[in-house]
Amino acid sequence: MSKTLVVAWREFRHTAMTKAFLIGALVMPLLMMGLFIVVMPLMLEANTTPLTGTVAVIAADDVFLDLQDRLSSNENPNAELIESLPDIVKNDPLASAMLTNGSMNNTDIVLQKSMPNELESLKEDVRDGALSALIVVPESLLRITYQETNEHLEVLIPSSFSPNHTDLLSSAVARTVVDVRLRRLGHVPADMHAMVKRPRVNATRLTLDGGEKVDNEAARRIIPMVFMMLLWIATFTSGNYLLTTTIEEKGNKVMEVLLSAVSPLQLLGGKILGQAGVSLIMLLMYGGAAMAGLITFALMDLIPISSLVDLAGYFTMAYFMIASIMAAVGSAVTELRDAQSLIGPIMIILIIPLALWPILSEHPNGLVATITSFTPPLIPFVMILRITASTETVALWQIVTSMVVGFGAVLGMVWACARIFRIGVLMQGKPPSFLQLLRWIKQG
Amino acid sequence: MSSALEISGVSKSFGDTKAVVQLDLDVPTGSLCGFLGPNGAGKSTTIRMLMSIIHADEGTVQVLGTSALKAKDRIGYLPEERGIYRKMKVGGFVGYIGRLKGVKGNVLRKRIDDWLERVELPDIRNRRCEELSKGMQQKVQFLAAIIHEPELIILDEPFTGLDPVNARVIGEIINELHQQGRTILFSTHVLPQAERICDRIVMIDQGRKVLDGTIASIQSQFDPRVIRIEPVDINCDLSNISGASLIPNSESKEHLLMRLDDEIDATSVLAQIVQSTPVRGIEIVKPTLDEIFIEQVTRSRGHEAAIQVRKEMSHV
Numbered sequence: 001m002s003k004t005l006v007v008a009w010r011e012f013r014h015t016a017m018t019k020a021f022l023i024g025a026l027v028m029p030l031l032m033m034g035l036f037i038v039v040m041p042l043m044l045e046a047n048t049t050p051l052t053g054t055v056a057v058i059a060a061d062d063v064f065l066d067l068q069d070r071l072s073s074n075e076n077p078n079a080e081l082i083e084s085l086p087d088i089v090k091n092d093p094l095a096s097a098m099l100t101n102g103s104m105n106n107t108d109i110v111l112q113k114s115m116p117n118e119l120e121s122l123k124e125d126v127r128d129g130a131l132s133a134l135i136v137v138p139e140s141l142l143r144i145t146y147q148e149t150n151e152h153l154e155v156l157i158p159s160s161f162s163p164n165h166t167d168l169l170s171s172a173v174a175r176t177v178v179d180v181r182l183r184r185l186g187h188v189p190a191d192m193h194a195m196v197k198r199p200r201v202n203a204t205r206l207t208l209d210g211g212e213k214v215d216n217e218a219a220r221r222i223i224p225m226v227f228m229m230l231l232w233i234a235t236f237t238s239g240n241y242l243l244t245t246t247i248e249e250k251g252n253k254v255m256e257v258l259l260s261a262v263s264p265l266q267l268l269g270g271k272i273l274g275q276a277g278v279s280l281i282m283l284l285m286y287g288g289a290a291m292a293g294l295i296t297f298a299l300m301d302l303i304p305i306s307s308l309v310d311l312a313g314y315f316t317m318a319y320f321m322i323a324s325i326m327a328a329v330g331s332a333v334t335e336l337r338d339a340q341s342l343i344g345p346i347m348i349i350l351i352i353p354l355a356l357w358p359i360l361s362e363h364p365n366g367l368v369a370t371i372t373s374f375t376p377p378l379i380p381f382v383m384i385l386r387i388t389a390s391t392e393t394v395a396l397w398q399i400v401t402s403m404v405v406g407f408g409a410v411l412g413m414v415w416a417c418a419r420i421f422r423i424g425v426l427m428q429g430k431p432p433s434f435l436q437l438l439r440w441i442k443q444g
Numbered sequence: 445m446s447s448a449l450e451i452s453g454v455s456k457s458f459g460d461t462k463a464v465v466q467l468d469l470d471v472p473t474g475s476l477c478g479f480l481g482p483n484g485a486g487k488s489t490t491i492r493m494l495m496s497i498i499h500a501d502e503g504t505v506q507v508l509g510t511s512a513l514k515a516k517d518r519i520g521y522l523p524e525e526r527g528i529y530r531k532m533k534v535g536g537f538v539g540y541i542g543r544l545k546g547v548k549g550n551v552l553r554k555r556i557d558d559w560l561e562r563v564e565l566p567d568i569r570n571r572r573c574e575e576l577s578k579g580m581q582q583k584v585q586f587l588a589a590i591i592h593e594p595e596l597i598i599l600d601e602p603f604t605g606l607d608p609v610n611a612r613v614i615g616e617i618i619n620e621l622h623q624q625g626r627t628i629l630f631s632t633h634v635l636p637q638a639e640r641i642c643d644r645i646v647m648i649d650q651g652r653k654v655l656d657g658t659i660a661s662i663q664s665q666f667d668p669r670v671i672r673i674e675p676v677d678i679n680c681d682l683s684n685i686s687g688a689s690l691i692p693n694s695e696s697k698e699h700l701l702m703r704l705d706d707e708i709d710a711t712s713v714l715a716q717i718v719q720s721t722p723v724r725g726i727e728i729v730k731p732t733l734d735e736i737f738i739e740q741v742t743r744s745r746g747h748e749a750a751i752q753v754r755k756e757m758s759h760v
Binding site: 003006007010014249252253254255256257258259260261262263426 | 492495496497498513516517519521523525526527528529530531532540541543544545585588589
């Protein structure tokens with residue numbers, strides 16, 4: 001066992017404690033997390049720089065007065081955008097904080113009523129910086145009967161004007177035009193906005209045990225995919241490392257030196273264990289980044305603890321399946337490009353859960369989901385997707401059966417891999433066919 | 445004397461190719477045994493079976509009184525195909541192999557430093573293996589094979605690719621290890637090398653053992669067939685000598701070599717030479733391992749095969 005651990009430590013150390021890994025696998029997720037935690041608030045802070053100066057307005061009196069009121073009020077310029085967003089975003093504290101951040105009280109501007117014949121000189125003033133902006137509202141846009149027009153609201157700004165301030169002015173003047181139209185029709189704009197606002201819908205599932213569960217449609221679709229991708233990234237990245245390090249050891253002829261010190265099984269065990277550590281780090285890093293995102297957006301309640309426990313179990317199963325396949329292929333070939341011909345067909349099988357994601361996510365307890373969740377090597381990927389997608393608990397017998405079949409398959413795959421490995425590691429030259437691999441399993 | 449290595453009736457085939465055929469081998473503890481034969485004779489396959497890296501189709505293999513699997517930590521092995529982790533530092537690589545062989549901590553660290561000093565590479569511990577010259581890499585690999593101070597050391601072509609200076613350093617260490625009582629099996633296809641440092645040899649050809657014993661005993665088994673002549677005039681004419689022919693391309697300007705024809709009595713040829721030209725000295729020289737091996741091949745596989753083997757060996 002101690003030799004296996006020595007091999008495992010070297011494998012882990014020379015994969016996970018390298019610059020390439022630190023940059024590729026650790027720094028990137030950390031940067032992503034940093035983006036959420038540090039950069040976003042800073043960006044929000046930057047958003048709050050107040051708009052100052054004088055803005056000239058060429059518009060009818062009622063438009064001018066409405067715009068003046070609006071810009072001096074606390075109205076959110078993103079109100080229209082917020083209304084069009086799904087509930088999951090609107091209800092999120094951070095998202096709504098971001099959207100409401102650029103409120104009108106961040107302005108300290110003076111509106112100056114101007115005439116159409118002053119347009120060119122006002123433009124010059126904007127260019128010179130004497131004016132912060134110029135807003136032109138053509139009368140044709142205020143007609144009280146709908147008529148197609150090619151005219152637009154014009155917001156003329158200096159070249160260095162902030163995009164946020166542009167949005168703020170554009171949004172304010174556009175809303176003003178709508179409200180003025182309503183007022184000219186004799187309506188109270190606030191009442192009309194309230195009238196056309198779509199009511200919020202709560203989908204509640206009535207469960208068989210008599211309970212009620214509020215449905216979260218977006219989470220129900222996204223979270224299973226996230227869980228499955230986590231398994232994929234963590235297991236396939238380290239599986240790929242296992243493949244390349246094995247090929248490297250064959251290529252630089254160090255394999256025979258190693259086999260003079262350890263048995264093929266000890267070597268294989270050490271390599272798989274070492275890369276398991278790498279895989280775990282990947283899972284924790286990417287999972288941690290995802291969790292950080294969820295915590296930031298206060299969405300942690302969407303992931304039950306039991307799903308994390310299931311993730312741990314199916315991660316173990318997935319890792320050993322992928323690792324044994326990769327180690328067997330790595331031992332059988334001498335160059336990475338030769339591995340592609342063997343890995344290709346295996347990848348086609350393993351990509352099935354990804355291809356089936358829409359079906360599995362829509363019918364997590366359907367026939368396709370049930371059959372594939374008992375079919376190695378698809379089990380871990382399908383089961384984690386089912387468990388997180390299903391609105392009803394997946395039957396315990398199905399979870400237990402998938403675990404038994406899955407870990408049974410792991411034992412079988414590790415056994416077959418070990419037999420291929422002990423023959424393959426000393427083979428050089430032309431890569432074997434699948435038929436030869438089967439013969440090696442028989443011989444080994 | 446007990447045996448460090450014992451092979452009995454071992455055979456190994458790869459497909460239709462018989463690499464080793466019914467091989468028996470007994471290497472006494474403490475000996476420095478040359479394991480000789482031309483390329484493709486089956487030396488590396490036999491060594492891999494000794495190391496339990498591959499398994500014999502039939503026969504038994506005993507290493508240090510047990511199987512090589514159980515005795516791995518007591519064996520040092522330098523394979524024919526040199527292997528090294530190119531990105532690892534020298535100290536890390538030798539240390540890794542040392543730890544796999546059961547040496548740990550400060551003992552390992554001290555041994556690495558001492559041995560690097562001994563092979564005249566004191567400052568390379570923290571250098572990556574890929575930064576070293578081929579000869580330096582080979583010395584590092586040699587260290588990895590002996591860092592755990594094994595009882596049995598198996599070296600497959602240890603001098604291949606080494607310049608004369610480095611070959612001398614490694615040769616001296618092999619001698620030291622032998623004098624410390626370690627058993628050394630030393631495989632090579634360069635027979636004069638083995639002749640210089642081994643106390644006994646095993647010679648195989650086409651997977652079969654053709655010679656086994658101490659160098660002296662083997663030489664005594666073979667009829668000397670070469671006469672060394674030191675004539676007064678190096679340009680003398682010996683073309684009239686019957687029953688022997690001059691060995692061409694003799695590099696020495698002091699002496700000539702003549703090979704006796706088959707079935708010819710040496711004494712009659714010696715008499716002819718002395719009568720033909722004045723000589724400072726004349727002697728029948730002991731056969732070299734090369735000559736013994738060629739003769740052995742001639743006996744078992746015929747004259748044509750022997751010529752072919754001679755050509756292969758002269759291309760080394």
